[in-house]
Amino acid sequence: MTTQTSTPPAGVPAGMPSTPSAASAGLAARLGRGAIALAILATSAAGTTILVGRLNAGGLDAVEIALIALYAILILWIGSAFWFCVAGAIWWLNQRRLTGTAAQHVPEPDAARIPAAPDGGARAAILMPVYNEPADRVFAAMQAIYESVHQAGGLHLFDFYVLSDSTDPEHWVWEERCWLSVTGHLGADGKFYYRRRRDNAGRKPGNIAEFCRRWGGHYDYMAVLDADSVMDGRTLVEMVRRMDADPGTALLQCWPRPVNGRTLFARLQQFSASLVGRLVVAGLGWVSGRGSTYWGHNAIIRVDAFAQCCGLPKLSGKPPLGGEILSHDFVEAALLVRAGWAVRIAPDLAGSYEEAPPNLLQSLSRDRRWCQGNMQHLRVLFARRLHWMSRVNLLVGIMSFVSAPLWAVFVGLTIVQAGRADVWDPIADGGAPTPQAAGPLGVDMLAAVAQETQVIGLLALAAVLLLGPKVMGALLVAFDPTLRRSHAGIGRLVAGLGLETLLSALAASVMMVMHARFVIEVLAGRAVKWSAQQRDADRVSWAECWRAHGAQTGLGAALALGTAVGAPTLFWWLSPVVLGLLVAVPLSYLLGQADAGAWLQSRRLFATPEEGTAPAVLARCRELVDTADGMDRPALAQAIADPWLNAVHVALIPHADRPAPPRPALADAFARARRDGLAALSADDWKLLLADSTATRELHLAGAK
Known part of the structure; x- marks a missing residue:
């Protein structure tokens, strides 16, 4: 076993290049990050200036000042996402120039590049923490990964662990039976371990921490998975190789692509990730550099660095803002970077997969947990000695939920303002001025044209920032032959993009209202309970959708009636938000149906590369789940x-x-x-x-x- 240190190797200060070429690359990266920051600020300033000009006809009052302040924050938020995608698109174009394709690739197995074991070579553990999950799916995934690693020639590098926190006795027995079946089939005694904790204190972080205390000393690295994760063996071997080649890196995060979706909602998420997700991940990885974040799974971690740096504090006070940190991954990445280690994202590595929630209700349930965890980051954001990029990552996580109530307040203030003077009406008095009324210099006409231009400018800016990443992702796919074929051609790509934009726009107002509610619940002291995720639901019922979205439908009706009567022009501007709320129930029902997903799949809409030609490790996992040889659920008796x-x-x-x-x-x-x-x-x-x-x-x- 190689010897690891608890601090980054000495010699070169953290973040400083050691060669002239590295110095040039470092300077270029800093200049690029500076350009992205300036672009974000310029976008926000431009939008805010236009709004100020539109509102400042007779001086600004309190409502208008609040509108401008909220708009400045929100345009900064969506502008950041846009420019991160621009950075990602540039990264992928450069990748295509260097490799000849923009598609993600799995590195081919190369025995010469696999670190040698037994003479002091690296050792790694593959960990899958589980909590009351379907055991046949868990062990099928681990068996598929085991076989894939073996085929890649890297089995000597890895041991495999299923770390159970299950509390349901039926799941205990099921997990044990599956472990027996898989280890017997693979002949993996001494390579494949199962352990169930009786006391599951600390949830998943506590589970990983116990592994580090008990067995971490045997390993240089640990690859942490989720219960729905699958990873290609070649990718895992390549990640070990990269960690060996860069002793200053403590964590290498691989992007988990959503796969295996059957419902319309899951397939929508897969398609969106295939277009926009690759840009976001590449842009985030390039901008963040060695101060990137961690998403809690499908990453490889240097065990010694993690054990030394990532003991999570228990926040003072009671949940939801106190107690155990739920969104532990961002904090763990920040602690590693604070200690001088690099945390990096590898956007070029494929072979990393997860499953999307099957419906909107399950997605919102997951978001509720994430909201509480991300809001706890308010307690961590100003901790001493954190790297500035880590603070940015924490702030991004916080804003992903806080932006929802800010949008809700912005919409509310807009309605209030419209009740006094409809700022979205191009002509202040509601009628078009005639040339005679405009006076000899046409001042009134020019003012009206200026006001209309300002409204159009605000709309154009919003359209570019919101739709730009989708268009960039589609163009990246369209101009790459391999990606274009894997998305079923130009025609279906464009049709899928249009349908995805429509459904996402309708769902956005539902998500906004629910996320705003989650933030309010957290601030009001309402904590979430730890429960197993439902990953395989093929449909939802009308009753479930009515219970979840009935109040939003009522809110949409109230907004529609109020604006139609009090501010008719604003009614049309808010129609996308209102329509999304009015159709929340049927939309959620439709998105949660596997039949709708199958109908689109039969027409090759929302096609993704993994759906057309399933990677071997995914196909093997599906085969094992379908056959479930020896992994059926036993009775407790x-x-x-x-x-x-x-x-x-x-x-x-x-x-x-x-x-x-x-x-x-x-x-x-x-x-x-x-x-x-x-x-x-x-x-x-x-x-x-x-x-x-x-x-x-x-x-x-x-x-x-």
Whole structure:
């Protein structure tokens, strides 16, 4: 095992180039980042200046000043996203110039580039933390990754771990059975490990921290996955090679592309990511440089650096703003950069995949957790000695949710202003002036034209900033033959882009209202509960959609009526927002249907490269899930009745560090199982019995049924 240090290698200060060519590249990167920053500020200044000119006809009052301040913040926010995409497009064009294609690639296996093991070579662990997830999908993914790594010639580099925090006893037994099946099929004894924590304190960060304490000393690197992650073996081997080649890098983040979507919503997310996601990731990676962020999975991490730097603080006070940090990944990246390590994004590496939420309701449920975690970053943002880029990354995460209530307030103030004087009406008095009324110099006419030009300028700026990334992504695909074919050609690409823009615009107002609600709930002290994600729903019901979006429909109706009566011109300007709210229920229902997704797929709309020709590791994972050989869900009673499963379960119960369960309750559950049979046991009874090796073994020996 190679020896790692807890600080970056000495010799060259962090971030300083060591060769003339590196110095030129570093200067170019700094100049590029400066140009992006100036472009963002100039965009915000231009938009704000236009709005000031439109409102400043007779001086500014409090409402108008508030409108201008909010607009300046919001235009800065969407302008940043636009210019990050511009940077990403430039990066991809340069990549195409250097490699001949703009498509992401998986590096071909090359034995000469794989670090050698056993003579002091690097060692890495692949970790998949799980929490009450479908075990057949989890272990199918790990088996597919294992086989892919083996085919890439890198099996000697990696060990594999499934780290369970599952609390449902049925999931414990299911995970154990799947582990038995997979390790037996692969002959992976000594390479493939399963461990379930009894005390899941700290959630996923606590799970990873325990791994580092117990087994981290055996490894140089750990590749952290999510329960829905799949990664190509060649990509994992290449990530190890890059970490070995750059001892100053502590974390290398690979972009997880959404795949396997069946519902319309999931396929919409896949298509959008394929067009715009690649630009965002490349732009963020280039602008952030060695101060990039971490998304919590599909990344490789230097274990020693992580263990030394990433002990998360417990925030003072109670949740939601206090307690354990939910969005741990951004903070962990910031702590690594603060210690002098580099955190980088590798936008050129493909072979990294995840699954998108199947419907809008599940996406919003996930966003609620993220909102609480990102709002906690307000407590971290001004921590001492953080790198400025880390503060920017934290602020971006905060603004991804805070922007929603800001937009809501902006819309509200616009309605208030329109009730006094409709600022969106090109002619202040509601009628077109005649040349005679304009006076000899046509001053009134010129003023009216100027006002109309200002409104058009604001609209044009908004259209460019919001639609520009989609157009750039589509052009990047259209002008690359490989990407163009993988998206089913120009015609379907354009049709998909139009449909994606329409559906995303309608969903945007729903997301705005819900995100604003999430922020208010967090600030009001309402904390979220930790629950397993639903990843495989093929449809949602009308009742679910009405419960989730009924209030938004009412809000849309109120906005439509109020603006139609009080500010007719504003009604048309706000019609996209109002329409999205009015159709929230049927839109959410449609997006959550697998039938709608299949209909579009049959016509090759929203096509993506992974959908046309599935990468081998994804195809293998799907095959394993479909066959589920030996990975079907067992009944709880099998943990008692099946000799082999019972023996393995008893062996896997943690002994040294587990607190003894309450003896009276355990004795009562044991007696009930002997007297009334296993079918009489409750879920709490099963938790007690399956956590106790003696009770589980004795029930097996007694032949309990």
